[in-house]
Amino acid sequence: MENFRALLITRDEATKKQSVGEAVLTSADLMDGDVDVRVDYSTINYKDGLAITGTLPVVRRFPMIPGVDLAGTVTASSNPGFKPGDKVILNGWGVGEVHLGAFSQMARVKGDWLIPLPAGLDGAEAMAVGTAGYTAMLALIALEAHGVKPSSGPVVVTGAAGGLGSFAVTLLADAGYTVHAVTGRAHEHDYLRGLGAGEIIDRAELAGPAKPLAKERWAGAIDAVGGTMLANIISMIGYHGAVAACGNAGGMELPTSVAPFILRGISLLGIDSVRQPKAVRIAAWDRLAKDLDPKKLAAMTTRIPFSGIVNAAHDIMAGKVRGRLVVDIG
Numbered sequence: 518m519e520n521f522r523a524l525l526i527t528r529d530e531a532t533k534k535q536s537v538g539e540a541v542l543t544s545a546d547l548m549d550g551d552v553d554v555r556v557d558y559s560t561i562n563y564k565d566g567l568a569i570t571g572t573l574p575v576v577r578r579f580p581m582i583p584g585v586d587l588a589g590t591v592t593a594s595s596n597p598g599f600k601p602g603d604k605v606i607l608n609g610w611g612v613g614e615v616h617l618g619a620f621s622q623m624a625r626v627k628g629d630w631l632i633p634l635p636a637g638l639d640g641a642e643a644m645a646v647g648t649a650g651y652t653a654m655l656a657l658i659a660l661e662a663h664g665v666k667p668s669s670g671p672v673v674v675t676g677a678a679g680g681l682g683s684f685a686v687t688l689l690a691d692a693g694y695t696v697h698a699v700t701g702r703a704h705e706h707d708y709l710r711g712l713g714a715g716e717i718i719d720r721a722e723l724a725g726p727a728k729p730l731a732k733e734r735w736a737g738a739i740d741a742v743g744g745t746m747l748a749n750i751i752s753m754i755g756y757h758g759a760v761a762a763c764g765n766a767g768g769m770e771l772p773t774s775v776a777p778f779i780l781r782g783i784s785l786l787g788i789d790s791v792r793q794p795k796a797v798r799i800a801a802w803d804r805l806a807k808d809l810d811p812k813k814l815a816a817m818t819t820r821i822p823f824s825g826i827v828n829a830a831h832d833i834m835a836g837k838v839r840g841r842l843v844v845d846i847g
């Protein structure tokens with residue numbers, strides 16, 4: 518493909534203001550890498566919203582093609598692990614931040630960042646999972662490794678109607694946990710119950726300043742929100758429980774105290790999706806492909822065209838997106 522379509526973020530270096538628009542590029546515009554991929558599908562994550570709207574300095578090189586997740590087909594490769602025709606996926610690795618990203622018909626990346634499309638998922642389904650679903654699986658694996666079991670007690674999920682939260686609710690419920698879902702959206706209660714939430718908690722209940730210790734409510738948590746909500750959750754985790762901290766949709770700060778850690782022995786498990794070793798990525802994706810209920814995956818997913826990316830980025834920042842958005846790139 519000589520010419521291809523991409524979304525490009527540029528920045529006026531004098532004013533530091535960024536602009537976003539479609540551009541026609543050639544393969545000479547791409548950055549170094551040993552595998553060329555025709556991008557079939559991508560998705561909009563919260564991080565893509567941050568990048569496109571410029572809310573936080575996610576983009577660290579201009580011009581930048583945003584988009585942190587891709588599913589595509591290899592068109593050329595000098596990497597021994599991949600050959601033309603291979604179906605592949607990529608999450609993270611600075612793609613869409615420091616390396617030209619996924620909202621483009623072509624990408625040139627390092628083969629080390631790619632893994633084969635997991636058996637049992639097609640490209641669109643893999644992008645319905647995307648970084649959000651993959652991170653929720655990493656969080657579930659971290660809670661399990663810590664010893665939080667379905668019999669330990671309920672597990673709470675924050676930002677539950679968002680992408681990561683929807684997956685956390687589904688994966689926990691299908692693994693046998695009792696799930697309490699925190700949401701600010703009253704009209705999404707039925708959706709969350711359909712994914713497996715046993716109890717719904719209004720976001721406002723966890724919005725005030727956190728006490729050092731509060732009544733024990735949960736054995737574990739998957740948190741997409743951070744800030745005061747995470748501080749409240751930490752104060753309510755039972756003895757030796759754990760919180761998988763994944764996100765910052767409600768803020769970067771963490772106004773907590775040492776009390777839950779030294780008096781209840783709770784653990785805060787940091788979850789990073791961007792730079793996981795290949796074996797961890799493959800194991801998490803294989804489990805996603807095996808465990809996910811296709812009906813629930815479909816219920817969480819909305820397909821949008823390439824031309825809808827910028828509006829969707831604004832919607833995700835406004836907390837209006839339910840579940841996951843798949844972008845038809847081809």
Ligand code: NDP
Nearest residue numbers: 563676677678679680681700701763764765766767789790
């Ligand atoms: P979404 O926008 O889809 O979901 C975020 C959800 O958080 C919203 O839907 C909303 O849920 C809730 N929320 C938004 N604003 C606030 C607020 N001010 N206070 C409380 N709750 C709020 O984003 P994603 O699911 O894609 O990502 C969620 C978070 O996880 C982001 O911060 C993202 O950066 C992070 N993330 C981190 C990764 C990692 O590697 N650690 C990987 C992927 C994502 P509701 O309406 O139900 O209340």
